[in-house]
Amino acid sequence: MIVLGISDSHESHACIVRDGKLVAVMAEERLSRLKADMGYPYRSIDAVLKIAGVTPTEIDVVAFAGAQGNHFQRLFKMNALFSVKEWIRQCREFWKPVLMEQQPLTAWDDFVQSRHVRDAEDLRRDPYYAFVERAEQASPKEWSRIGNMVRMEAVERHLGIARENIRFYRHEDCHKIYGYDSWPKRGEPALVFTIEGGGDDSSATVSIAENGQIREVWKSNTVQLGRLYRYVTLILGLKPAQHEYKVMGLAPYSTEYHGKRSLEFFRTIHRVEGTEIKNIQTIPDLYFSVRDVLESERFDGIAWGLQTYLEEVLCEWVVNNINHYGIYNVVFSGGVAQNIKACQKLNELPEVKEFWVGPISGDGSLGVGAAWLAHRQQGTTSLIGGLPTVYLGTEWDREAIDEALERHRLCDQHARVDQPTSEQVAAWIDQGYVVARFSGRMEFGQRALGNRSILADPRTHKSVECINQKIKFRDFWMPFTPSMLYEEVERLLENPKNVYSPFMCMAFDLKTEFVDALPAVIHPADKTVRPQMLKREDNPGYYDLIAAFKKLSGFGVVLNTSFNLHGDAIVESPDDAIQTFLKSDIDILLFDHVALVRDTVIVNRVLSIPQEITAV
Incomplete structure (x- = not known):
């Protein structure tokens, strides 16, 4: 059985699952070069078909993540x-007219107000543009x-796949299935928690996974933790749905002294x-209500208060469920x-x-969850x-790179x-040089x-300064x-x-004894690290x-940061x-098979093997 999984939410992507095995995944942003791209991921669909060696006629099911959603967005x-x-x-x-003044606006009004952010011609070429014409009437x-009809038509035009082979799966279910089925110990009993800004009909769920089945035991659409984090990010002048991690990174720089009042409000x-x-x-x-309450608070104190509050609520919620159900393995999924x-x-x-959270547990993995749900x-x-x-993405051969x-x-320009x-x-x-691999x-x-x-080099803070000044231009606290x-x-x-x-x-x-030895890869305030633990079988080279x-x-x-400029998607091709x-x-x-060095002096000094260098 071959399933094409599609997510057209933010961080849109496509994947191929063959007989239960995930063989290819591609985020649309890597190909469009628009970070956090969303909408019908036609480039990604073409890419995963090529990677997996699958033709459209071989696809048994197209699995869309999300049965509802704001199509205008x-x-x-x-x-x-x-x-x-x-x-x-x-x-x-x-939002203020709708939520605070009870004006009868709809998502259509939001679209009319917001459509200018996208080029008009580009918008009309969108595979989903027919939705606008029909929704207006x-x-x-x-x-x-x-x-959903427009989504099916897009697949039909693109791949020639009949509509009866296209299915839609609840957003939250895709999160929970991705979380549980990506767990190396899937099959064992677990409590599966999802929490996010919002799904099809909930923002938080609890499910029990046992005997191969996942049964939802609680859900709520009034839990605002994900949305609250989103709009506090905006209140702090950062970009929602992309920069929440910066608020998290800022939080440890403050203390209860500056964050106490913010925490008291969040509570x-x-x-x-x-x-x-x-x-x-x-x-x-x-946005407005929270902004007004926090108006006189320090920015770092707000971040500390929000992060502390989030951790308090999540820990109490998880512990209470463990004690109630007597299940001690925890799977955590969704944007939060x-x-x-x-x-x-x-x-x-x-x-x-046992605690498990899969990589890219937010909307960037929904298509995988949808494909596994189809199975x-x-x-x-x-x-x-x-x-x-x-x-699971693209691979480029030596000829393409050359x-x-x-x-x-x-x-002609570099050694x-x-x-x-x-x-x-x-x-x-x-020797202190920055290498892009x-x-x-x-x-x-x-x-x-x-x-x-x-x-x-992780041993010197100069690595951080060098990468920030030459390449990333990241916020100083990250x-x-x-x-x-x-x-x-x-x-x-x-x-x-x-x-x-x-x-x-x-x-x-x-x-503690290694904090001074590895300053470039720790959080300067709380001395934590976010490691990639690497076994040789995972990536020998x-x-x-x-x-x-x-x-x-x-x-x-080694210090490892993504190969991209600030605000860009991670590089996908040799050209990128x-x-x-x-x-x-x-x-x-x-x-x-080859390294390009910005200055031959670097190579001469490090290798001391001039005959290995070709320079013009």
Whole structure:
């Protein structure tokens, strides 16, 4: 059975699942180059078909994530194209009149106000544009049905697949299935929690997974934790649906002294009652109402108060459910599950036996959940192969890379090292140079895990300064992260439960004695790290590079950040990699068979083997 999974929400993507095994995933942003792209992912669909070697006629089921949703937002690509100013305008011109003044506006009015963010011609070419023409003449009650009809028509035009083979799955169900079926110990009983800004009909759920089935035992559409985090992000002048992680990263810089009043306010919104999260008060508008209350509070104190409140609610909620149901394994999914500090707190709970959060647990994995749901619907749950790897994207051969290098005439401008070894690359990093690595199949998800990564020395804060000044231009408070040999985990991290975290989904405390030794990969305020724990079987080439660096430095750790410029999607192709190299001051661009070095002095100094260098 071959299933094409599609998510057209923000972080839209496509995947192929063959007989339960996930064989290809592609995010639309990697191909369109529009970060957080949303809408019908036709480029990604074409890409995963090519990667998997599947033709449209071989597809048995097309599985869409989301049975409802705001189709207008897919058209004006809100989460991708809205600036902070546009988000505030929408709050002022649409949400405030609707929520606080009870004006009878609809999503159509929001679309009319917002459509200018997208080029008019580009909008009319959108595969979903027919929705606009039909929705204008229809009742809002018909929009969901019309939207799904337009989605089916897009697939029919694109792939020639009959509508009876296209299915729609509830947004929340896709989250919970992705979370549970990506768990290496799926099959064991678990409590599955989802929490997010909003799904088809809920913002938080609790389910019990046992005997191969997942049964929802509670849901609520009034839990506002995800939406609250979104709009506090906006209140702090950051971009919602993309920059929540910056609020999380800011929080540890403050303390109770500056955040106490913010925390006290947040505590008036929800409380945990037994196994449920209940409202203490209903805040109709989460931007203006919250902004006015927090108007005199320090920005970092607001972040601290929000993060502390989120952790309090989640921990109490999870513990109460564990005690009630007597199930001690926890799977966490949905947008809020991308909060790595909250995940750390949940993992550390003594009541939790096993804690799991999958990579890209937000909407960027919904299509995978939908594809696995289609398999479950066919009674083939036992075939689902989980997520043994995230290297599920495109791979470029030597010929394609050489053609790109020639096209950009890169070898005319920079020194060339053929067949660079792990030892040579490790030596460059040891000498303080920044290396951009483009190798093998691209990673699935928001985290670069070695194949589309920028690497640097973790032992000096100069690495952070260099990357920020030359390449990333990141906010000053945001830390960088490490890739770490699995054999180093016990030595370096506080990890009493021996958790294996290969996807950078959770924070850990670095042991005190290593804080000064690895300043470039810790959070400066709370001394935590968000590691990629790496076993050799997961990525032999990358493992060998880090192992070679350990021989030089004493640490099987490198700084690893995604290979992209600030605000861009992670590079997908050799052309993307080269353009990023040319637009930045990356020292070395590394492919498997060749490295391009910005200055031959670097190579001469590090390698001391001039005959290996080709320069013009």
